Amino acid sequence: MVTMDSVLSLISGHYNYWMGIVLMMLGLYVAISRGNLIKKVVGLNLFQTSVFMLYISMGKVTGGTAPILTGKPDTIYSNPLPHVLILTAIVVGISTTALALALIVRIREAYGTIEEDEIAAIERQFEFPKDRVA
Amino acid sequence: MPEALFHHLPVLQVVLTLVAAPLCALAGSRWAWSIATAASIIAFAITVTLFSSVLDGTVISYHIGGWAPPIGIEYRVDILNAFVLLIVSGIAVLTLIYAQKSVTAEIGSEKHGLFYAAFLLCLTGLMGVAITGDAFNVFVFLEISSLSAYALIATGADRDRRALTAAYNYLIMGTIGATFFVIGLGLLYMLTGTLNMADLAQRLFDHGDNRTLRTGFCFVLIGLTLKLAMFPLHLWLPDAYSRAPSAVTAFLSATATKVMVYVLLRFLFAIFSFSFAFEASVLRVLVLPLAMIGIVVASVVAIFQDDLKRMLAYSSIAQIGYMLLGLALVSQTGVMASIIHLFNHAITKAALFMAAGCFVLQAGTTSIRELRGIGRDMPWTMAAFVVGGLSLIGVPLTVGFISKWYLVEAFIAEGWWPVALLIVASSLLSFAYVWRVVEAAYLRDAPEGVVRKEAPLSMLVPMWTLAGMSIYFGVDSSLTSAAASRAANALIGASNLFWQ
Numbered sequence: 001m002v003t004m005d006s007v008l009s010l011i012s013g014h015y016n017y018w019m020g021i022v023l024m025m026l027g028l029y030v031a032i033s034r035g036n037l038i039k040k041v042v043g044l045n046l047f048q049t050s051v052f053m054l055y056i057s058m059g060k061v062t063g064g065t066a067p068i069l070t071g072k073p074d075t076i077y078s079n080p081l082p083h084v085l086i087l088t089a090i091v092v093g094i095s096t097t098a099l100a101l102a103l104i105v106r107i108r109e110a111y112g113t114i115e116e117d118e119i120a121a122i123e124r125q126f127e128f129p130k131d132r133v134a
Numbered sequence: 135m136p137e138a139l140f141h142h143l144p145v146l147q148v149v150l151t152l153v154a155a156p157l158c159a160l161a162g163s164r165w166a167w168s169i170a171t172a173a174s175i176i177a178f179a180i181t182v183t184l185f186s187s188v189l190d191g192t193v194i195s196y197h198i199g200g201w202a203p204p205i206g207i208e209y210r211v212d213i214l215n216a217f218v219l220l221i222v223s224g225i226a227v228l229t230l231i232y233a234q235k236s237v238t239a240e241i242g243s244e245k246h247g248l249f250y251a252a253f254l255l256c257l258t259g260l261m262g263v264a265i266t267g268d269a270f271n272v273f274v275f276l277e278i279s280s281l282s283a284y285a286l287i288a289t290g291a292d293r294d295r296r297a298l299t300a301a302y303n304y305l306i307m308g309t310i311g312a313t314f315f316v317i318g319l320g321l322l323y324m325l326t327g328t329l330n331m332a333d334l335a336q337r338l339f340d341h342g343d344n345r346t347l348r349t350g351f352c353f354v355l356i357g358l359t360l361k362l363a364m365f366p367l368h369l370w371l372p373d374a375y376s377r378a379p380s381a382v383t384a385f386l387s388a389t390a391t392k393v394m395v396y397v398l399l400r401f402l403f404a405i406f407s408f409s410f411a412f413e414a415s416v417l418r419v420l421v422l423p424l425a426m427i428g429i430v431v432a433s434v435v436a437i438f439q440d441d442l443k444r445m446l447a448y449s450s451i452a453q454i455g456y457m458l459l460g461l462a463l464v465s466q467t468g469v470m471a472s473i474i475h476l477f478n479h480a481i482t483k484a485a486l487f488m489a490a491g492c493f494v495l496q497a498g499t500t501s502i503r504e505l506r507g508i509g510r511d512m513p514w515t516m517a518a519f520v521v522g523g524l525s526l527i528g529v530p531l532t533v534g535f536i537s538k539w540y541l542v543e544a545f546i547a548e549g550w551w552p553v554a555l556l557i558v559a560s561s562l563l564s565f566a567y568v569w570r571v572v573e574a575a576y577l578r579d580a581p582e583g584v585v586r587k588e589a590p591l592s593m594l595v596p597m598w599t600l601a602g603m604s605i606y607f608g609v610d611s612s613l614t615s616a617a618a619s620r621a622a623n624a625l626i627g628a629s630n631l632f633w634q
């Protein structure tokens with residue numbers, strides 16, 4: 001039996017995960033569908049951020065506090081390992097974004113545009129560009 | 135060798151190249167090449183030592199920082215990844231020797247320091263992926279190698295500005311692939327609470343089949359197949375390989391996708407357990423047909439390319455199809471065929487791309503039309519190309535024949551005749567695209583007024599080393615097939631498999 005209550009608790013009980021999935025889909029869609037190179041990077045960032053949310057949500061222990069030693073023996077801590085993993089993943093995400101933006105700067109210098117379809121048109125126009133690149 | 139040093143060998147090769155990379159950047163153009171070459175030669179020597187010590191089936195387990203697994207990160211060397219490490223570091227040494235002249239011609243001298251730094255980082259990443267026994271560590275090294283690979287490909291912009299867009303597209307696709315992989319790992323971690331590969335395998339086996347495991351498996355599979363360019367997730371590869379500098383293409387084509395095939399093998403056979411019927415059916419129903427379509431489509435597209443490097447890139451997609459065919463069969467001979475083809479294709483394709491790089495240096499073009507008559511002007515380079523081409527086709531006495539032999543044998547053993555026939559028939563397609571180059575090079579007259587000299591010795595030697603290996607291991611395959619067969623057995627022995 002699917003009741004209204006069970007649907008609501010499925011949504012509210014896993015709120016982080018639902019939002020993670022929404023962000024994931026939005027990010028992936030933007031990264032694939034946009035023709036503007038910067039917007040693609042924005043989509044990619046959104047996609048990666050959703051994964052950070054997924055990891056951090058899974059590290060949460062009900063009633064647990066931040067994983068800093070309190071000295072009391074009965075303290076419940078959240079799982080710190082996913083946090084550490086995500087610190088690494090954030091660094092990777094930043095490097096990827098930095099490299100992507102650097103490439104976009106170079107692409108704009110070389111083509112004068114950052115729109116994918118215009119770049120494709122220019123590439124078709126100059127089949128043998130090695131003679132023309134400054 | 136002192137015992138203490140020997141103990142740290144697994145981590146040393148990764149640390150060494152990692153530390154040498156910033157040195158290259160600091161030293162600048164004058165010394166960068168020497169530092170990179172020295173570092174890669176030492177890494178290769180370490181790999182040879184590791185390979186010879188695991189050849190008898192021992193497994194070296196190295197605990198980073200002295201923290202025992204499954205809490206700490208473990209580097210685990212068995213025969214399979216020692217074999218992959220040998221390929222990666224060996225190709226790196228040969229490519230670096232080759233790169234000195236090629237890179238000077240194709241990339242502005244002010245960038246050489248950074249170029250070799252990125253090259254070493256890429257090598258670090260690939261070796262790290264191969265050696266680590268920790269699933270999240272795979273992701274970290276994967277991104278180290280990928281990010282430096284994007285930068286390396288973009289350095290092709292000095293010759294062809296389209297390298298920039300190729301690198302950008304590869305970055306988007308590669309990052310999506312790596313993120314899928316991380317999502318999959320996250321789900322597996324949720325299920326088991328561990329990231330150590332051996333521990334993960336045990337706990338997943340205890341859990342049995344469930345929906346989170348299936349979802350995690352799919353994410354990992356899609357992420358990795360995007361990275362290794364399985365048809366139809368291959369769209370980044372032709373642009374990236376055809377526009378990157380020649381030395382980069384030779385290195386990446388021989389190592390990057392091969393290491394991804396290794397990770398896929400490791401996850402499929404050592405981590406996910408095969409009593410898990412869902413996995414076997416995904417491989418046989420989804421991956422196997424896609425591999426077959428990929429072989430045919432990519433080979434046909436290759437026939438119609440005028441750019442030699444682009445043709446070889448499409449051929450790479452087809453060859454990756456053979457590796458996937460072997461592992462999708464889910465049998466011990468199939469896995470062995472995949473591993474042996476991984477080695478064979480690495481040396482063959484590196485030799486071919488090196489030949490293409492020699493054409494770039496001496497003829498200034500990779501257009502097959504403009505390379506008419508090149509066989510008379512550059513006999514040694516073209517001869518190496520022919521050897522590589524024959525190996526792609528799978529002519530006897532070349533390594534390509536050995537791979538196809540084992541692959542066909544694996545499919546016949548399972549009674550899958552149509553696939554075996556397709557493997558043989560697809561050789562005809564490879565023959566068609568190799569023949570186009572051979573015909574243009576030997577049977578046509580050179581264009582008027584073009585002067586082309588033979589490539590310098592420092593490029594011919596690494597190229598012929600690889601071409602020679604393609605023949606040597608094609609005649610006497612006992613070493614490679616023994617290593618591949620033991621690696622396949624180790625992979626199967628490492629998991630609690632139930633083989634049909």
